[in-house]
Amino acid sequence: MEKYISTIKLLSGGFVITLEIFAYTLVFSVILGLLVSKGRMSRNPVIRSLVRIYISVMRGTPLMLQLLLVYYLPYYMFGVKTGNIKIGPYSYDFIATIIAFTVNYAAYFAEIFRSGIQSMPKGQYEAAQILGFSKSQTFFRIILPQVFKRVLPAMTNEIITLVKDTSLSRILSIKEMFFFSSSAAARMSSIMPFIIAGVFYYVFNGIIEITMNRVEKKLDYYQ
Amino acid sequence: MKVFEMKDVKKAFGDLRVLKGISMTVKKGEITSIIGPSGGGKSTLLRCATTLETIDSGAIMIGDQTLVDTKDGKTTYCSKKGLQEIRSKFGLVFQNFNLFPHFSVRRNITESLVHVRKMSRDEADAVCDRLLEKMQLSDKADAYPCNLSGGQQQRVSIARALATNPDILFFDEPTSALDPELTAGVLRVIRDLAQEHMTMVIVTHEMAFARDVSDHVIFMDDGKIVEEGKPSQVIDDPQSVRTKAFLNGF
Numbered sequence: 332m333e334k335y336i337s338t339i340k341l342l343s344g345g346f347v348i349t350l351e352i353f354a355y356t357l358v359f360s361v362i363l364g365l366l367v368s369k370g371r372m373s374r375n376p377v378i379r380s381l382v383r384i385y386i387s388v389m390r391g392t393p394l395m396l397q398l399l400l401v402y403y404l405p406y407y408m409f410g411v412k413t414g415n416i417k418i419g420p421y422s423y424d425f426i427a428t429i430i431a432f433t434v435n436y437a438a439y440f441a442e443i444f445r446s447g448i449q450s451m452p453k454g455q456y457e458a459a460q461i462l463g464f465s466k467s468q469t470f471f472r473i474i475l476p477q478v479f480k481r482v483l484p485a486m487t488n489e490i491i492t493l494v495k496d497t498s499l500s501r502i503l504s505i506k507e508m509f510f511f512s513s514s515a516a517a518r519m520s521s522i523m524p525f526i527i528a529g530v531f532y533y534v535f536n537g538i539i540e541i542t543m544n545r546v547e548k549k550l551d552y553y554q
Numbered sequence: 555m556k557v558f559e560m561k562d563v564k565k566a567f568g569d570l571r572v573l574k575g576i577s578m579t580v581k582k583g584e585i586t587s588i589i590g591p592s593g594g595g596k597s598t599l600l601r602c603a604t605t606l607e608t609i610d611s612g613a614i615m616i617g618d619q620t621l622v623d624t625k626d627g628k629t630t631y632c633s634k635k636g637l638q639e640i641r642s643k644f645g646l647v648f649q650n651f652n653l654f655p656h657f658s659v660r661r662n663i664t665e666s667l668v669h670v671r672k673m674s675r676d677e678a679d680a681v682c683d684r685l686l687e688k689m690q691l692s693d694k695a696d697a698y699p700c701n702l703s704g705g706q707q708q709r710v711s712i713a714r715a716l717a718t719n720p721d722i723l724f725f726d727e728p729t730s731a732l733d734p735e736l737t738a739g740v741l742r743v744i745r746d747l748a749q750e751h752m753t754m755v756i757v758t759h760e761m762a763f764a765r766d767v768s769d770h771v772i773f774m775d776d777g778k779i780v781e782e783g784k785p786s787q788v789i790d791d792p793q794s795v796r797t798k799a800f801l802n803g804f
């Protein structure tokens with residue numbers, strides 16, 4: 332019994348880092364994804380193709396590889412010693428993780444946002460234009476709220492995948508939950524820590540699903 | 555006093571010439587109906603007048619401002635600032651309403667007042683309440699468009715267009731998307747506006763309504779104005795073969 336409790340405690344400590352990776356990635360990749368989706372629909376053909384290439388590379392290569400690339404790139408390309416880099420309490424390992432996750436997830440979110448934005452009827456833009464709304468007012472007041480509702484189910488899928496993908500950061504020795512569960516499993520010669528880790532992920536994703544369902548229900552008041 | 559004027563407006567989509575030189579004027583308080591067969595360019599005319607499409611040549615004036623003019627073969631639009639000013643002078647009512655589904659009726663009407671005209675919420679609400687009463691929709695201020703009938707939605711969209719107090723209101727087939735039993739309410743609202751001498755340009759297939767309400771009727775076919783004049787002339791006693799053929803279909 333003691334073993335279980337100490338393992339749960341150990342994993343809870345790691346879960347805080349898991350949550351941090353999750354939260355930073357979600358916020359940054361949604362913002363970056365919006366910008367990328369704009370670039371993907373840009374009138375400028377150069378921007379449009381560059382963004383398209385970026386998205387296809389992000390979706391076509393493993394996230395694990397992207398993590399390693401972001402981690403090693405500064406040193407092997409520019410000779411920058413990343414050991415001394417620190418932003419607040421975060422070392423470069425953690426920063427590289429957030430960058431790689433953000434850049435990867437932004438590509439997925441961008442495609443979701445793009446399809447949502449393109450599904451909006453032209454009449455919404457036209458009505459807004461006639462009423463004198465500026466381009467940015469039209470986007471943020473009229474279009475985006477409706478797009479958000481349309482893309483919510485697709486976003487929920489990505490968010491759930493993100494929770495599971497945080498475990499990949501173990502490759503950069505980030506001390507998140509999965510790191511602790513593997514080391515505890517090795518130390519104890521037991522799969523019990525893995526099962527507990529699984530329960531953590533499962534419960535967390537359950538909470539996310541319930542929350543997103545609530546948000547969807549809340550937006551049921553129109554259409 | 556002229557509120558709206560078009561001079562020799564031409565517009566093509568690729569090779570398809572849709573407006574082949576349209577000239578018209580609308581005086582203050584006057585109601586002009588535009589009738590004609592499908593594909594004749596009526597919607598395109600309204601969309602050019604309301605800045606939703608750009609023209610290839612010709613001139614458009616709204617109030618005392620020039621939206622676009624052609625001089626020495628060069629067609630130039632006014633500045634961005636001028637465009638913003640001109641957009642505050644007219645309203646457009648769409649065939650399919652184009653209400654904002656995520657906003658309540660009240661916010662549909664007040665959003666532009668608050669965020670474009672910079673009115674206070676209270677002022678905007680007062681405007682909204684007055685207009686909803688006029689549309690006989692006072693009890694629907696907090697409803698969402700999806701819970702209204704088509705006729706009610708169209709009346710909300712008329713209220714939204716009126717909220718900015720435009721000098722001229724354009725309608726593109728305001729009742730075509732409605733079930734027959736719902737058109738009457740919308741037409742009654744437009745009649746009321748006519749009584750108040752609201753300047754309006756109405757594209758419509760409702761001939762009886764056009765005859766009653768208009769001061770001026772334009773029959774348009776194949777990108778040209780074929781015949782125009784008082785309703786008693788154009789609708790009751792058409793001269794052109796094409797106008798006759800079109801009206802015989804009703």
Ligand SMILES: Nc1ncnc2c1ncn2[C@@H]1O[C@H](COP(=O)(O)OP(=O)(O)OP(=O)(O)O)[C@@H](O)[C@H]1O
Nearest residue numbers: 567570572590591592593594595596597598599727
């Ligand atoms: N954006 C566009 N691109 C290409 N062609 C267009 C476009 N808009 C309109 N057209 C074409 O222009 C012609 C005139 O269309 P318009 O919608 O102005 O006619 P209308 O008189 O309003 O017809 P209806 O009574 O059916 O509404 C049609 O042949 C139409 O297919």
Ligand SMILES: [Mg+2]
Nearest residue numbers: 596597598726
């Ligand atoms: Mg039309």
